[in-house]
Amino acid sequence: MAGSVDKILLAARGHAKRGEIAQAEVLYREVLERFPGNKRAKAGLEALAQASKAKPAGGPPRALVQQLMGLMQAGRNRELVHQANRALGMFPETVLLLEFRAAGQGALGDHAGAAETYRRLIALRPDHADTHGNLGNELMELGQHEDAIAQFERVLAMRPGDPVALNNQGNALLALGREAEARKRFEAALEVAPNDVHMLNNLGNLLLNEGDFVAARLRLEKGLSLDPHHVFLLNNLGIVLLAQGDMAGAQARFEAALSADPSYAEAWWNFSRLHRFVPDDPLLSQLETQAAAEGHSEHDRMLLDFALAKAQHDVGGTERAFALWHSANARRKAELGYDIAQDRKLFARLRDRFADPHPSIPETEADRSAPVPIFLLGLPRSGTTLVEQIVTQHSQVAPGDEIATLDREMSALDWSDPEALTREAERIRAAYYETLTGLADGKPFVTDKMPLNFRWIGAIRALFPRALIVHVHRDARATLWSIYRNFFSSAGNGYAHDLDDLVAYHGLYRDLMAHWAAQPGAIVDCGYEALTEDPEARSRALIEALGLPWEDACLRPQDNARTVATTSNTQVRKPIYKGSSQDWEKYAPYLEATFAKLD
Structure with a gap:
């Protein structure tokens, strides 16, 4: 066990208090190997010897325990599991041997096996907090996040305020998309352990994903002040700096992360x-x-x-x-695990549900005091980021970037239920307007450039009658090729990872947009190529279509200081340029057969 002498001695005393004599002895002897005169380690061994005299023998011999500890410390986990199983044949239901086996199983990636072993341990000692915590960790690895949360709750019932359990529960909640609850757990953990770099990274990463880059940067920089070579902190701070437009600073952090861990793929x-x-x-x-x-x-x-x-x-x-x-x-x-059939089914249900326009759901007086959303939608990589740069240069428009609130709520609705939207309308609208108000900075308009909101135009018209909708589109081949070349961290772009799926999805998108266009309600058309060919005329037309007075700042999107968290964040600091829609042509021999299906 690597670490300071104080930490090793503390761990040894913890094992001794729980009656885990063999583990305590191994740790005391480790201290004495490094510092033969350490009085606390000697006293600890003497206390263990006295305790052993008072207890009848019958457990695994000391040499076997030391062998298993050595295998675990050396990372020889396959041997560890094998030898622990052999020992359990001679000493069944021995807590220490089960702990060795569970540790080896988890390290080998056998999380189901480790979880089962921890359940056996809990049956033997149901009030052992660490075992519940370890089971929670293995359940997290298995994707059983609700069950993991329950195990961490057991830990907190036995050790209220335990920062590790709070942190791990936050991770489980985050995996379930319950960001607000996760944030509370991370903040509670840091109240107890304010200098824990792993917890600082977790909260910083959550804040980053929420778009609160200033708060994220504070946590990440504090973590790095405590551990300057922490690779996750370096990587996440690089992402924040990239979003804030500091390309050199971002690159330096990514390089530092790779210097600390050259295998760090992200x-x-x-x-x-x-x-x-x-x-x-x-x-x-x-x-x-x-x-x-x-x-x-x-x-x-x-x-x-x-x-x-x-x-x-x-x-x-x-x-x-x-x-x-x-x-x-x-x-x-x-x-x-993506299959295009799932999107075919969704799009068919949307066309069926909105075969006729959904009646507008009246807004309350409080709703009408909220900012007006400007939806910039289409396919990813179609130019929505550039359009947002132009529009949010206007003094009356605040940037929202890609707001997850509405997309998450719409994706969760059962579109086979004709009453689902009406039933949930008040809650969804309140949550969205709350998000918008928080982003508005007192301005009357806020952009939302979540591209795939194009799927929800029928619902947007019903929920937000004041909303403005801009459809941004680009040459299909350029768009699909740009999508294919990029990694999307969210799970909502499964169609992006197969050229045939991309072509099929483009057809679904094109047909659904035609469906929305045939129904009442304005959709502002914005072609990317036309915008880059004649930026001034097209920018003026766009601002006029939004009902806003012209401001010359809209011609300088590269000067926009807003944060950009999407894959376009390496491009938006440049002036408007032409030619990117031809990039796919370098790869035409590999793409022509698939792209021919677009026509």
Whole structure:
């Protein structure tokens, strides 16, 4: 057990108090190997010896326990599980042996086996808080987050305010999409352990995902002041700085993360987006080494493939770049378990539910005092970020970026139920307006550029009669190719990871937009290529269509200081430029057969 002497002695005393004599002895002897004169370790061993004399023998011999401890410390987990099972045949239901086995199973990725072993331990000692916590961790690994939360609650019932249990419960709540509850748990954990870098990272990461970049940066920078080489803190701070427009600062943090851990796949992906690789680039050689290394999870291998594909693209290796993008996307599709049939079903239900326009659901006086949403929607990578840059340069419009509130609520509705929207309308609208008001900074309009909100236009018209809707579109081939080349961290873009799925999804999108256009209600049309060809005329037309007076600042989107958290955050600091819609042509030989199906 690596760590300070005080920590090892504290752990040893904890084992001794719980009657775990063999584990306590191993730790005391570890201290004495390093510091032979340590009086506290000697006294601890003497106390254990006295306790052993008072208890009848019958447990596993000391040599066996020391062997198992050695295997665990050396990371030889397969041997550890094997030897623990053999020992359990001789000493069944022995707590210490079950603990060794559970630890080895968890380390090997056998989380179901580890969970079952921890359940056996709980049956033997139901009031042992750490065992409940360990079971909760294994259930988290199995995706059984509700059950994990219940185990962490058991820990908190026995040890109120336990920061580790609060933190782990926050992680489980976050996995269930219950961000507000997760935030409360992380904050409660940090009240007890304000300098725990893992908890600072967890809260910082949650705040980052909520778009509260200032608060996220405070937590992450505090964590790094305590542990300057913490790779997760470095990576997450890099993401915050990138969103805030500090490209150099972001790249420096990603490089620092990779220097601390060259195998860190997520940092490679983030770094690759900012770094322009060149032939004989030593960083390209390092990335190649990592991509070829054994031992990466499927998720990390997918991220490394995305990063290496971008690097090969930079150096002109189009054939290899395409092969890597294909591999990365195949891994991501398998990870998500996506099938285009699920979106076909959703789109069919939406067309059926809104075969006729849904009657407007009247707003209350309080609703009418909320900011007016400006929905910028279409497909990802179609230009919504650029349009938001232009629109939010206007003094009356606040940036909302991609607001998850409405999309989450709409996705959760049962669209086969004709009353679902009406029944939930008041709650959904209140939650959305609360989010909007928090982003408005006193301005009367707030943008929401969640692209896939195009699916919900029928509901948007019913819920938000004052809303403005802008449909941003771009050449289909350019859009789909740009989607395919990028990793999306959310699970809501499953169609993005297969070229045939992308073409099929584009057809669903095109048909649904035609359906909305045929119904009453204005949709402002904004073509990306036309906007980049004649920025001033198109920007003026856009602002006029939104009913706003013209302001010259709207011609300088690159000066917009807002934070941008989406995959376009490396591009929005540039002036409007032409030509990006032709990027796919470099890969035409690999794409033409699939893209022919678009016509």
